Amino acid sequence: MAVFSFREALNQAMTEEMERDDRVFLMGEEVAEYDGAYKVSQGMLKKFGPRRVIDTPISEEGFAGIGIGAAMVGLRPIIEFMTFSFSIVAIDQIVNNAANMRYMSGGQFSVPMVFRGSSGMAGCLGATHSHRLEAWYAQIPGLTVILPATPADAKGLLKTAIRSDDPVVFIEHEVLYPEKGEIPDGEHLVPFGKADIKRPGDDVTLITYSRSLKATLAAAEELAAKGVSAEVIDLRSIRPLDLETLVQSVKKTHRAVIVEEDWPYCGLGAGISDRIYREVFDELDAPILRVASSDAPIPYNKQLEASMLPSVPRILAAVDEVTYR
């Protein structure tokens, strides 16, 4: 296994799938001549040419819709949003058209495509460039929503996304792009709907995804030093959700903390904890706690911004609470 960055992993996934299948193309702002705003598509224009790596005007609604139309008639577009905050401009296309098309046509049309791009709090970008909108998208039937946390998962999940016959919202965390990790050699695919136990444990279940995996693993390390064995589950795919893995873990540990970077109110953790309660209420020895960002827009100031992130101390405090220490 060789080591690559998260950004390289995504580039490899797109490159391999485009080599394999001529129906796949990449479209978005600055993806071609500029090599991608975050350099995820570096070198792809040179390799595939302007027919398949396409710079667009700043028209999120328009090019998202063009992608959906192309997908309806058999192509497999990858639409890059420079930042997922800008996908709000295209949300009509994603929700009203991509997610609904199969259903309202009585199954006559598929929309096999990927909406991907960066998201999350990345260091003083302020209120408009730091959104985590995963809970919005996860609520919509018809969409698949994927948030990888490691380079290996990023590659394997993106390849699966490109091959999927459904519209996939594939959310990358901006601070993860330079992160490095081992990626298995050869064909590497990761299935949807399967959470990954990134660290096994017996005393408490820590459920997380995307960038928060790192803080959660660090917290688990500190807990181990204190004699608390934490199981860390990386959801990877939030729709479909791997409820089974969560339920099995909580049956073993009897305690759970959900660590998420999105907002607390009606956030993803709210839906997930509700599901766990209904499945295994009797197994729980403490309420399920959630460590999310604050219920506020994202501030520019560094200290204020940091205070919102699910940090190691905040995770440890939550674990103390559910273990009554």
Place this chain on the structure above:
Amino acid sequence: MASVQTEAKPIVDESKALDWLRQMMLIRRFEERAEMLYQKGNKIGGFFHQYSGQEPVAVGSIGVLRPDDWVITAYRDHGHALALGMTARAGMAELLGKATGCSKGKGGSMHFFDVEKGMMGGHAIVGSHIPLAAGFAFASKYRGEDRVALCYLGDGAINQGGVHEALNMAALWKLPVIYIVENNLYAMGTSLTRSSAHQDLTIRCATPYGIPGHQINGNDIELMAKTTLECVEHARAGEGPSFIEAQTYRYKGHSISDPGKYRMRDELDSYIKKDPIEVYASILKKRGWIDDEAVETMREEVKAEIEEAIEFAEKSENPPLEAVYEDITAGPFSPQE
């Protein structure tokens, strides 16, 4: 304005002209009977937007397409679907919400789909389907095909941002798409004069993007066909998109619940007086292609076809309750309740 020379042969021969007349009658009758079913017996639910008065726009333009071209439209979609050859049965069953409907009872009046006929749907978010048409055209060009996409929209829709994003990209990339605005002068209760800073829609939608714009009487079915064909040939030749402002008029209110009080009775009457179906029938009579008796026979045949479609729809089954969770994803769907 660039235009491609069309062949010298007339746009329509006798058998096609009679076909077009019949299709217009079928659309008209389909909606007349559907309206009755809506009013009486509560058989049809939801919004119901009639196309009556605008039939020549769909029939004339679709009449010059190839079977492998694509058509997409807004929620006033019954006419386009029937003009494409979708059966009245499938349409009527959809209105009644039946499993045999063109969208298995999950779309309704505003969402008629028929993949076989290239009917890419009726769409109910105003302006939202305009980029999709550019997407079909993008795929055609990507694959090196010469298929074209025809996209209908209303005069109200041209004020949506996505429409202009799509027009810009279609022009920039020379996509084979033809946008037809059905200018029926109103968007719900808002007249064009109250919604558009300029009344000439080619100046709003074609001129800024450097694409050919045609402003025509959409109720002249043969002019509609001729102009569309010119645009289709332009697109197939790789010359990119075109824009047609087809001037027309809707007889009914915006939807079934709208008495249309914002327009004057004599305005409506002036259009009904030159009803495009009657006008076309008399043109064909003058050419000696049909006579009064044959027109009557045609009308009766159409009526019978619609009655048969209603009977089929009424006899059809409702979708089973499990269908709620069908056709959401490619594989089996697991609801996250």
